[in-house]
Amino acid sequence: MEGRQALPMSTEFQKDSDAAPGMAGPGPLAVVLHVNGHAHKVVIEPRTTLAEALRGPLGLTGTKIACDHGACSACTVWLDGLAVASCSVLAIEVGERPVTTIEGLAGPDTLHPVQEAFIAHDAVQCGFCTPGMIMSCAALLARNPRPDRADIEQAISGHFCRCGTYPHVVQAMLALGAGKKGTSRE
Ligand code: FES
Ligand code: FES
Numbered sequence: 001m002e003g004r005q006a007l008p009m010s011t012e013f014q015k016d017s018d019a020a021p022g023m024a025g026p027g028p029l030a031v032v033l034h035v036n037g038h039a040h041k042v043v044i045e046p047r048t049t050l051a052e053a054l055r056g057p058l059g060l061t062g063t064k065i066a067c068d069h070g071a072c073s074a075c076t077v078w079l080d081g082l083a084v085a086s087c088s089v090l091a092i093e094v095g096e097r098p099v100t101t102i103e104g105l106a107g108p109d110t111l112h113p114v115q116e117a118f119i120a121h122d123a124v125q126c127g128f129c130t131p132g133m134i135m136s137c138a139a140l141l142a143r144n145p146r147p148d149r150a151d152i153e154q155a156i157s158g159h160f161c162r163c164g165t166y167p168h169v170v171q172a173m174l175a176l177g178a179g180k181k182g183t184s185r186e
Helices: 002-006 012-019 050-055 113-120 130-143 149-155 166-177
Strands: 029-035 038-044 076-079 082-085
Touching: 029 050, 038 050, 050 076, 076 130, 082 130, 113 130, 113 166, 130 149, 130 166, 149 166
Parallel strands: none
Antiparallel strands: 029 038, 076 082
C-alpha cells in the first residue's frame, strides 16, 4: 500500500499501465452504466465503486454507503437482477449488465409492493438501512412470491439495522406473501 501511494500518479504508474494490455487507469476513463433502464456515460477512476458512481456522478443517493466494505448491505442494488453490495463492485466491472436502484424500483405513480408493506407495517425508523433492505426483500419476492419466515430471515440476514426493525420487516414480508395489507397491529 505504501509503495503504491508513493508512485507519482502521472509518471511511473501510468507508464506501467500503458505497457500492460487490458489494464485501466489510474486516470479517469469513460464507461457507460445501464441504470434503471437508462444508459449513462460517466467519467470515473478505475477504483470507483458502483455505489460511489451511483451516488456521485449519477446523483442516485437512495443507495446508502455505511461500512463501505461489504459488511452491512446498506448499499444493496440489483445487478443483473441479483441483490449485490454495490460498495464491493467496481463500476468498471459492471459492463452492460443492468443495474436497478431503489429509485428504479417503483413505478412513476406507484410504490413497489415491498415499499407499501414497509410503510403499512412500520418497518422504517431512521431509514438509513431501508433502501438496501427493500432491494433485498424485493429480490426475494421476485424469485419467491410466498416467502416463509426462514426465507425472509435469510434474505435480510446480511443487513444491519441499528434501529432494530427486523420483526416489522419480517411481518411486512409475511403479509405480502399471504396477500394481506394493513398494519402488523391489526
Ligand atoms: S456500505 Fe456496502 S455493505 Fe456496507
Ligand atoms: S431503520 Fe435505522 S438503521 Fe434500519
